[in-house]
Amino acid sequence: xxxxxxxxxxxxxxxxxxxxxxxxxxxxxxxxxxxxxxxxxxxxxxxxxxxxxxxxxxxxxxxxxxxxxxxxxxxxxxxxxxxxxxxxxxxxxxxxxxxxxxxxxxxxxxxxxxxxxxxxxxxxxxxxxxxxxxxxxxxxxxxxxxxxxxxxxxxxxxxxxxxxxxxxxxxxxxxxxxxxxxxxxxxxxxxxxxxxxxxxxxxxxxxxxxxxxxxxxxxxxxxxxxxxxxxxxxxxxxxxxxxxxxxxxxxxxxxxxxxxxxxxxxxxxxxxxxxxxxxxxxxxxxxxxxxxxxxxxxxxxxxxxxxxxxxxxxxxxxxxxxxxxxxxxxxxxxxxxxxxxxxxxxxxxxxxxxxxxxxxxxxxxxxxxxxxxxxxxxxxxxxxxxxxxxxxxxxxxxxxxxxxxxxxxxxxxxxxxxxxxxxxxxxxxxxxxxxxxxxxxxxxxxxxxxxxxxxxxxxxxxxxxxxxxxxxxxxxxxxxxxxxxxxxxxxxxxxxxxxxxxxxxxxxxxxxxxxxxxxxxxxxxxxxxxxxxxxxxxxxxxxxxxxxxxxxxxxxxxxxxxxxxxxxxxxxxxxxxxxxxxxxxxxxxxxx
Numbered sequence: 001x002x003x004x005x006x007x008x009x010x011x012x013x014x015x016x017x018x019x020x021x022x023x024x025x026x027x028x029x030x031x032x033x034x035x036x037x038x039x040x041x042x043x044x045x046x047x048x049x050x051x052x053x054x055x056x057x058x059x060x061x062x063x064x065x066x067x068x069x070x071x072x073x074x075x076x077x078x079x080x081x082x083x084x085x086x087x088x089x090x091x092x093x094x095x096x097x098x099x100x101x102x103x104x105x106x107x108x109x110x111x112x113x114x115x116x117x118x119x120x121x122x123x124x125x126x127x128x129x130x131x132x133x134x135x136x137x138x139x140x141x142x143x144x145x146x147x148x149x150x151x152x153x154x155x156x157x158x159x160x161x162x163x164x165x166x167x168x169x170x171x172x173x174x175x176x177x178x179x180x181x182x183x184x185x186x187x188x189x190x191x192x193x194x195x196x197x198x199x200x201x202x203x204x205x206x207x208x209x210x211x212x213x214x215x216x217x218x219x220x221x222x223x224x225x226x227x228x229x230x231x232x233x234x235x236x237x238x239x240x241x242x243x244x245x246x247x248x249x250x251x252x253x254x255x256x257x258x259x260x261x262x263x264x265x266x267x268x269x270x271x272x273x274x275x276x277x278x279x280x281x282x283x284x285x286x287x288x289x290x291x292x293x294x295x296x297x298x299x300x301x302x303x304x305x306x307x308x309x310x311x312x313x314x315x316x317x318x319x320x321x322x323x324x325x326x327x328x329x330x331x332x333x334x335x336x337x338x339x340x341x342x343x344x345x346x347x348x349x350x351x352x353x354x355x356x357x358x359x360x361x362x363x364x365x366x367x368x369x370x371x372x373x374x375x376x377x378x379x380x381x382x383x384x385x386x387x388x389x390x391x392x393x394x395x396x397x398x399x400x401x402x403x404x405x406x407x408x409x410x411x412x413x414x415x416x417x418x419x420x421x422x423x424x425x426x427x428x429x430x431x432x433x434x435x436x437x438x439x440x441x442x443x444x445x446x447x448x449x450x451x452x453x454x455x456x457x458x459x460x461x462x463x464x465x466x467x468x469x470x471x472x473x474x475x476x477x478x479x480x481x482x483x484x485x486x487x488x489x490x491x492x493x494x495x496x497x498x499x500x501x502x503x504x505x506x507x508x509x510x511x512x513x514x515x516x517x518x519x520x521x522x523x524x525x526x527x528x529x530x531x532x533x534x535x536x537x538x539x540x541x542x543x544x545x546x547x548x549x550x551x552x553x554x555x556x557x558x559x560x561x562x563x564x565x566x567x568x569x570x571x572x573x574x575x576x577x578x579x580x581x582x583x584x585x586x587x588x589x590x591x592x
Contacts, residue, residue, distance in 0.1 A: 008248040011228075013196065013221030015241035016207035020258050021194025021216040025232040025245070026172035027225065028179075035154065037118040040109070048109050052102075052116040055156035060096045062152065063089055095149045101127060117157050124150035148180045168192055173234040177225060184209045194236030196243045198224045201490065211547075218243050269550035273304035277556045285535065285556050288346070288543040290521060294332065297339045300546045304553070307343030309543020310407065310469065310521050311336065313350055313391070323387060329394030337402040344403040346469065346519070346543070347395050348448065349388065349420075351377045351409035372477070377410025377448075382419055392427040396438045404443045407469055411447035412454050417464045421445055446516070450474035455503035458510030468511045469543070472522035476500045495524045496577045496584075501533075505572065508538045519543050528555035529584050535561055536568030555588075563587075 040048055067089040095101060101123055108119035127146045154160075168174055170191040176183075178199040184206045187195070192215060200206050200219035210217035216238035228234060228245045235244040235255055244251050277285040288309030289300040300308070316324045316332060324332075337345050352365070365380060381388035395406055408420050424442060431438050444466030449455050455475065462468070476482075476495045483489060494500070504520070511518035519541035524530045526544030528551045534542060535556070542552060567587045574580050 006246045008251060009227055009245040011196075011221045011224050011243040011245070013218040013224070013241050013243060014201050015217075015238050016200065016202040016219040017195075017210035017215055017217035017238045019194075019214070019216035019238050019262065020255055021173055021236045021238070022247070022252070022255055022259075023171045023173040023193035023234060024169070025175050025228050025230055025234040026168050027228060027230045028168075028174060028176040035117045035121045035158075036115060038115050040113040040115060042113070045110060045113060048116050049106060051157065052105065052109065052120070052153075055116065055153050056096055056102065058156040059149075059152040060093060062156075063093050063096070067093070091145060092149050092152075095145065096153070099149075101146060101150060117154060120150055120153050120157070173236055175224060175228055175230075175234070179206050187215065194218075194234075194238070196221055196224060196234070196236050198222060269554065272550050272553050272557075273302065275304070275553070275557075277306075277553045279535070279556055279559045279561045281561050283535070283540070283561045285539075286519075286541045287549050287553055287556075288344075288519065288541060289546040289549065290543055291336070291546075294336055296546065297336065301339075303546040303549040305343075305546055305549055307340055307403075308336070308345040309519050309541060311345055311347045313348060314352065317350065317352070323390070326390045326393045326397075329391060330397045333394055333398035334401050337398045337404060340402055342402060344405060346405040346407050347398075348407040348409055349378070349381055349391055352380065372474075372483075378408045378416050378420060379410060381408075382416065382423075385423060388420065388423050389427045389430075392424050393431055395443065396424075396428055396431055397436060399439055399443045400437050405467060406443050406445045407448055408445070409448045409471075410450065411461070412451055413457075414460050414464050417445070417447055417461065421464070448521075449503075449507040451478045452503055455507045458507040459513070462510045462514035462516055465514075465516060467516050468507055468518040470504055470507050470518065470520050470522075470539075472500075472504065472520060472524035474522075475503055476524075479503055494577050495522075495530075496580045498575050498577065498580070501572065501580070504534075505537055512538045517541060526552060528552050529588055531555045532559055532564035532587055533568055533571060533584060535559065536564040536571075 067086055070089065071086050101120075104123045104126075105116070105119040108114045108122060109116060112119070114122065124146055168187065168191055172192055173194045173196065174187065174192050176195075176197045179195060179197050184195070194216040195210060196218045197206075198221055202219065207217060207219060216236045218236055218238055218241050221243055224243065228243075232245050233247060235247045235251060237244065247255070277287050279285070286306045286309075287304075288307045289296075289303060289305035290310040290312075291297065291300060291308050292312050293315050313329075313333075316329055333347065365375070365384070375383055381391070392406070395404060398404060406424070408417065411417060424445060428438065428442055446465045446467035446469060447454060447461055448469050448471045449458060449461075450471035451474070454461060455470075458468070472495055476493060476497070479500050480492065480494070480497055482493045504524075508518050518539060520534050520539045521543045523544075525534065525542040526548035528548075531542070531552055532555075544552065564587070567583060571580050571583050574583065
């Protein structure tokens with residue numbers, strides 16, 4: 001009998017979480033049975049309403065059990081992202097309590113006399129279609145939540161078993177058509193060695209969770225399910241966005257070498273946590289952390305971050321129908337400031353556009369509040385002065401417990417900064433009159449430079465600002481007019497585009513001339529390859545995801561600033577992003 005030779009197959013996708021995972025494929029069959037469609041006799045309508053109501057209750061109980069289990073993991077400290085997942089599950093539970101989905105499904109049963117499965121499916125399709133048609137990436141992403149909730153109700157109506165992800169065998173690479181955030185949250189990192197899916201991308205919440213769980217992930221891998229079966233040996237390369245099925249001996253040897261290097265690198269990086277970031281020629285750089293949720297603070301402390309370069313305050317507005325009071329905001333911010341242990345905390349005022357859980361406020365402020373070009377950021381705050389003043393009072397009170405800076409999002413003009421500063425001064429006067437203990441010197445106030453209009457007028461903005469923070473993600477998006485969550489144009493998103501670099505250069509140069517601090521935020525700050533570029537442009541503060549700090553620090557420790565400045569002069573003369581990347585890579589290799 002002749003043994004069949006199996007050759008390596010490669011499926012290309014999008015690298016969503018770094019690292020390499022090797023294991024046995026576990027294909028999650030997500031094929032849902034066909035939803036039955038039929039019309040009801042008038043006498044059957046009441047019973048169908050009851051059937052839907054009972055299915056919703058079962059789905060709620062199912063999610064509540066998952067929430068309790070996830071919350072316990074958070075309390076046990078087993079996973080710092082668990083509380084983030086709890087917020088997500090809370091959003092699902094809220095939608096199963098009273099939502100357009102359920103109201104409209106019941107209306108279809110009553111008016112169109114559709115059976116419950118068909119009514120739910122029709123409404124999920126309608127809502128997802130309207131969301132996906134919106135230009136705003138955040139609102140479009142809400143379609144995933146609707147579909148997740150709808151599928152859970154359908155599963156209960158059709159008496160399907162719960163998702164099998166709890167039963168993924170140890171040593172598996174999970175293969176699926178699509179993984180929702182809630183499903184990803186169920187995975188046990190000790191059992192699963194990597195994930196790959198046909199749908200999704202690196203900006204989605206599933207990818208964020210995979211990165212948080214430390215699982216190598218490749219998403220958006222078209223044709224994956226046709227190429228792999230349960231039991232196949234699979235290698236997931238999250239660094240390069242590739243899935244190798246039946247990897248060859250050469251690929252396996254390469255994988256083992258990379259795993260060995262990764263383990264050694266992780267050991268080396270842990271030793272850098274307590275070391276300051278100083279270049280070889282003696283220039284100190286502050287490496288700060290971006291913080292989205294309070295529970296990240298322990299992770300921030302372990303990373304060796306020199307304070308918080310960007311604290312997003314949207315978490316204060318998550319999963320609630322009304323804005324938080326001054327006291328609520330103060331208590332939360334004071335806790336964060338105290339946990340920063342004397343390091344500066346840069347608090348950004350409300351920016352709903354970047355939020356994942358403040359959907360109820362869309363109804364209060366309108367869809368424009370989350371649109372990239374709408375009434376968001378400082379525009380929204382100045383349109384609702386009471387909202388801004390309340391937040392300023394909370395920040396001022398928190399500033400009595402440690403150094404704080406105030407960052408204004410989406411600023412485009414001097415007038416906006418002046419108006420915000422007036423509100424800040426009024427908030428301070430009111431606190432003084434109330435006898436509240438706040439510092440006599442108000443916290444520094446500065447804009448987030450994230451739109452071309454702000455970058456090009458940075459000289460004027462610097463005259464009324466105490467510091468700058470350059471938001472490279474949005475600045476790239478607005479400069480190139482590219483929504484990076486849109487897979488049709490995401491490949492054109494490039495922070496090394498000469499237009500983007502010139503915007504960053506303008507902002508940094510304006511800050512240096514005005515002798516005010518300037519901090520680089522966003523992905524460009526967290527990539528070690530970009531560190532020489534940013535330092536050569538004059539940045540001495542970089543703020544990034546805490547997990548990136550050790551790698552960036554190691555790059556800075558090996559860096560000669562004068563050499564970096566000479567390389568930046570060459571880079572800024574270039575017009576080709578590929579050539580710019582090559583110059584950075586060459587420089588990195590020379591320093592290695």
